Amino acid sequence: MTAQVDRTTPGGLARGTILGAAALTIMAAAIIAPSLPEMSTVYAASPSADLLVRLALTVTSLMIAVSAPVSGVVADRVGRRPLLVFSLAAYAVCGTAGYFVDDLYLLLATRALLGIAVGGVMTAVTATITDWFDGPRRASFLGLQQAFASLGGVVFLPLAGVLATVSWRTPFWIYAVAAVVALFAVCTVRDVPRDAPTASAHRGRTMTGPILGVYALAIVATLVFYMAPTQLPFLLGGFGAGPVVVGAVIAGSTLTSALGALAFPAVRRRLTTTVVTATSIALLGAGWLLIGVSGTVAGVAAGLLVGGAGVGFAVPNLTLMLSEQAPPDRRGRVLSGLVAGIFLGQFLSPPVVQPLIRTVGVAATFTWTGIALTVGAAVAVAATRIRKETP
Numbered sequence: 001m002t003a004q005v006d007r008t009t010p011g012g013l014a015r016g017t018i019l020g021a022a023a024l025t026i027m028a029a030a031i032i033a034p035s036l037p038e039m040s041t042v043y044a045a046s047p048s049a050d051l052l053v054r055l056a057l058t059v060t061s062l063m064i065a066v067s068a069p070v071s072g073v074v075a076d077r078v079g080r081r082p083l084l085v086f087s088l089a090a091y092a093v094c095g096t097a098g099y100f101v102d103d104l105y106l107l108l109a110t111r112a113l114l115g116i117a118v119g120g121v122m123t124a125v126t127a128t129i130t131d132w133f134d135g136p137r138r139a140s141f142l143g144l145q146q147a148f149a150s151l152g153g154v155v156f157l158p159l160a161g162v163l164a165t166v167s168w169r170t171p172f173w174i175y176a177v178a179a180v181v182a183l184f185a186v187c188t189v190r191d192v193p194r195d196a197p198t199a200s201a202h203r204g205r206t207m208t209g210p211i212l213g214v215y216a217l218a219i220v221a222t223l224v225f226y227m228a229p230t231q232l233p234f235l236l237g238g239f240g241a242g243p244v245v246v247g248a249v250i251a252g253s254t255l256t257s258a259l260g261a262l263a264f265p266a267v268r269r270r271l272t273t274t275v276v277t278a279t280s281i282a283l284l285g286a287g288w289l290l291i292g293v294s295g296t297v298a299g300v301a302a303g304l305l306v307g308g309a310g311v312g313f314a315v316p317n318l319t320l321m322l323s324e325q326a327p328p329d330r331r332g333r334v335l336s337g338l339v340a341g342i343f344l345g346q347f348l349s350p351p352v353v354q355p356l357i358r359t360v361g362v363a364a365t366f367t368w369t370g371i372a373l374t375v376g377a378a379v380a381v382a383a384t385r386i387r388k389e390t391p
Helices: 012-022 029-042 049-077 080-097 104-132 135-166 170-188 209-225 227-238 243-270 273-294 297-325 328-360 362-389
Strands: none
Touching (some): 029 049, 049 328, 135 170, 209 328, 227 243, 273 362
């Protein structure tokens, strides 16, 4: 039996701080997306400049994926609040450092350190939420977490596009917002007692098959979704769109992601986990298919709106699944695996997608990816029905 402990509802400022920190996570690496074309020009003389410039965006995701499991251990052993405060401070320092460096390799180093900080922030935020709430309240606040993570993109990506018209370096100042959130975290956020550790039966069984399956799904879905910030600036540039338009269009996907996340608690009450997951993947596939066949800025924007809604359902759904399966004393570690999966997908997106882009082009890559996702979602639903009908 697990001994339950009383939880007091955190105050409004504490909840607001956690949601503010969540807004700094999912799209943290993508803040410099509107600057990528100009960065390619500035560093054109460097060997493999095109690849290295894209890595300036995705190396952050790699380091989040690599460091998140360590953050999970720290969250479980030291506490959520110390990890959150330290990571927010490091986020502000390492993020803004990109404004000051001139060497491309040094820039990549600051982006890597930023990734470690983001991994700590996201792990601490998610673990804190699952400690604070249970049942429907947990589902509701996880939906809010994803909504604010998406709204961070709605605010920061267009702002980055505007700032990129001044200089490709100027968007790096957006990362300074984390310093303000860190101050609020120091003053308002407190760890609460967690459920007492269960018997040793749980130990050694943290990574079960269903949990690993959630991680794999997170990697694939994020790999596909991250085609938006890494590939669309170049596709939209071919349509004559400037940095402001690029930032605004990509932010559209985060807007509908926020709306999907806000609707998630109601959707989850009516649909099974499998149906929610399949619907998420189908929406993402339909959106990417629309991007591939449209051939216009408006069509790309519409596709991003559809695909973003799918992501809005997917992330809180996967998080809720893991939080329900994880032993309380290892919840930080289990949830950190989801963080690692999400950002590993971000990092893998350019190298995995690039061979297909070289073969068929950016638009056709979106088309074929969209087809694969929609077919995969349909097959998953059909297979689930067959298993239920089989005696």
